[in-house]
Amino acid sequence: xxxxxxxxFTGISAILMSCSSLWAFDAGQVQIHGFxxxxxLQTDENNYLAETKDGTFQFNEFGINFSTxxxxxxxVGVQFxxxxxxxxGNDEVRLDWAYMDYRWKDWMxxxxxxxxxxxxxxxxTREMDMLRxxxxxxxxxxxxxxxxxxSTVKGVGLYGxxxxxxxxxxxxxxxxxxxxxxxxxxxxAAMEDSLSAFKPDVTDIDCDYMYTLNLTWNTPLDGLxxxxxxxxxxxxxxxxxxxxxxxxxxxxxxxxxAGEGLPVSSMSYxxxxxxxxxxxxxxxxxxFILAAEFTDGDFNSKINLGYGFTGRPALPQRGWYVSGSYRxxxxxxxxxxxxxxxxxxxxxxxxxxxxxxxxxxxxxxxTWTLSSRFDLNESWLLKLEASYNDGFGAYDSMGNNSAxxxxxxxxxxxxxxxxx
Amino acid sequence: xxxxxxxxxxxxxxxLMTVLVPSMSFAGEVVVIANKxxxxxxxxxxxxxxxxxxxxxxxxxDTKISFVVLKTTDDQEKFMKEYVGKxxxxxxxxxxxxxxxxxxxxxxxxxxxxxxxxxxxxxxxAVAYISSxxxxxxxxxxxxx
Numbered sequence: 001x002x003x004x005x006x007x008x009f010t011g012i013s014a015i016l017m018s019c020s021s022l023w024a025f026d027a028g029q030v031q032i033h034g035f036x037x038x039x040x041l042q043t044d045e046n047n048y049l050a051e052t053k054d055g056t057f058q059f060n061e062f063g064i065n066f067s068t069x070x071x072x073x074x075x076v077g078v079q080f081x082x083x084x085x086x087x088x089g090n091d092e093v094r095l096d097w098a099y100m101d102y103r104w105k106d107w108m109x110x111x112x113x114x115x116x117x118x119x120x121x122x123x124x125t126r127e128m129d130m131l132r133x134x135x136x137x138x139x140x141x142x143x144x145x146x147x148x149x150x151s152t153v154k155g156v157g158l159y160g161x162x163x164x165x166x167x168x169x170x171x172x173x174x175x176x177x178x179x180x181x182x183x184x185x186x187x188x189a190a191m192e193d194s195l196s197a198f199k200p201d202v203t204d205i206d207c208d209y210m211y212t213l214n215l216t217w218n219t220p221l222d223g224l225x226x227x228x229x230x231x232x233x234x235x236x237x238x239x240x241x242x243x244x245x246x247x248x249x250x251x252x253x254x255x256x257x258a259g260e261g262l263p264v265s266s267m268s269y270x271x272x273x274x275x276x277x278x279x280x281x282x283x284x285x286x287x288f289i290l291a292a293e294f295t296d297g298d299f300n301s302k303i304n305l306g307y308g309f310t311g312r313p314a315l316p317q318r319g320w321y322v323s324g325s326y327r328x329x330x331x332x333x334x335x336x337x338x339x340x341x342x343x344x345x346x347x348x349x350x351x352x353x354x355x356x357x358x359x360x361x362x363x364x365x366x367t368w369t370l371s372s373r374f375d376l377n378e379s380w381l382l383k384l385e386a387s388y389n390d391g392f393g394a395y396d397s398m399g400n401n402s403a404x405x406x407x408x409x410x411x412x413x414x415x416x417x418x419x420x
Numbered sequence: 421x422x423x424x425x426x427x428x429x430x431x432x433x434x435x436l437m438t439v440l441v442p443s444m445s446f447a448g449e450v451v452v453i454a455n456k457x458x459x460x461x462x463x464x465x466x467x468x469x470x471x472x473x474x475x476x477x478x479x480x481x482d483t484k485i486s487f488v489v490l491k492t493t494d495d496q497e498k499f500m501k502e503y504v505g506k507x508x509x510x511x512x513x514x515x516x517x518x519x520x521x522x523x524x525x526x527x528x529x530x531x532x533x534x535x536x537x538x539x540x541x542x543x544x545x546a547v548a549y550i551s552s553x554x555x556x557x558x559x560x561x562x563x564x565x
Binding site for chain 2: 031033035063065067069072073075077078079097099101103106115116124125127128130131161163169171222223284286287289327330375378419
């Protein structure tokens with residue numbers, strides 16, 4: 001499969017390199033667009049999202065979409081998408097979005113079907129590498145491990161733009177529907193990592209629904225917009241197999257010996273509600289774009305390992321970043337980003353991690369990233385990126401041994417993308 | 421410490437912004453033109469921006485707006501920066517975002533002024549921009565306040 005993708009990529013790039021302005025195909029009234037990215041990741045320490053210590057090409061995305069206008073106010077379209085990032089995706093082609101969009105008025109439209117999940121400044125476009133300067137989005141806001149789960153929603157949406165005279169304009173959107181949770185997706189992997197002491201295998205994961213509310217203020221200052229997003233996930237639940245022991249004084253001698261405890265074989269996990277918000281700001285001044293975002297969220301869960309439900313500690317997480325991107329020439333753009341992520345605000349200093357036998361720096365992830373983008377023509381681009389990281393405060397999809405983790409580490413990334 | 425980090429980073433970015441912003445000056449003007457059947461002869465700058473960003477889709481008589489883009493480098497850059505508040509590449513990027521999220525289609529573009537004028541003249545609801553030097557006999561000029 002990898003060889004086929006590389007061959008396809010080589011073929012498309014050869015064509016697109018020779019045709020500098022070949023953007024989109026128009027099959028009658030149906031517009032067709034697509035993209036293909038292939039990247040490489042390497043870390044000097046720690047395996048991050050993939051087997052990166054040895055360098056990996058398990059880092060690619062591809063997509064194709066078809067859309068048309070059925071009437072003046074009515075659009076329909078579909079996009080197929082696949083990706084690979086370490087154990088995630090594995091090039092499995094899935095339906096990315098497929099929906100009908102009825103624009104009743106400029107200030108109100110409706111969407112029905114599977115659509116990109118709208119929250120924060122860039123979640124809707126996170127799959128499309130060619131739409132930004134950087135390779136990796138700031139992990140403090142756009143966690144890679146949860147990307148499959150929080151990229152789309154299947155349901156209905158409402159949107160519109162309302163002019164506000166001297167105050168600029170306001171754009172709003174609201175979505176409600178089902179998330180594409182799966183027992184092989186990143187969210188399940190995050191759960192398995194959080195319960196790693198019991199070697200869990202999530203076999204079923206679901207939620208009742210999720211909704212998002214978004215309000216963007218396009219301010220009177222040209223180029224400045226701010227966005228507030230609120231989300232809530234209702235009725236999240238997961239179940240699966242576990243193994244191990246809950247330490248317990250079975251023989252009532254006042255001490256828990258090694259190997260003494262209650263055996264476990266299955267688990268049920270429930271989070272009745274988890275919610276959070278994002279606040280973002282983007283200022284475009286000439287060829288310079290300044291962006292900053294902040295998120296806060298928490299969830300309270302309970303778990304049943306066969307002996308009744310018990311509450312899990314609350315996990316209030318916080319993240320923020322600041323990023324500046326500048327287009328020097330038609331060929332070269334660069335960006336500098338600082339990202340700061342704390343998965344558990346009750347453990348900012350890492351003491352809980354230490355008590356759990358881990359490193360204190362597994363309580364945070366602070367990243368400086370320098371990105372460069374080379375637009376070779378309208379369809380082809382190349383990116384190079386270096387990130388310097390302090391900490392490893394992220395759900396670990398690679399099962400790194402805590403004793404072997406390093407606090408300070410580099411991530412190097414390269415990526416080529418063709419789009420049409 | 422976290423607040424200090426945030427302010428320090430934000431401050432560095434702000435300084436970079438003021439240093440790196442290119443100066444903008446236009447040698448000539450661009451004018452907004454429309455099909456003669458378009459009911460509106462006057463638009464605000466905000467209206468023009470909203471049209472080219474797909475936020476305003478109907479004329480005052482509820483007929484569809486069809487905007488098209490002239491891709492001659494100078495004219496496009498002048499128009500985008502003066503009316504839309506984006507560079508040409510940022511404008512293209514904006515519409516690629518719409519395309520790849522299913523929210524819209526790429527605007528129709530013309531490399532040749534004559535072809536663009538022919539399109540606007542024959543297409544109800546069409547609106548575009550041209551250099552003020554270009555003759556525009558079969559279309560009407562729209563005043564932008």
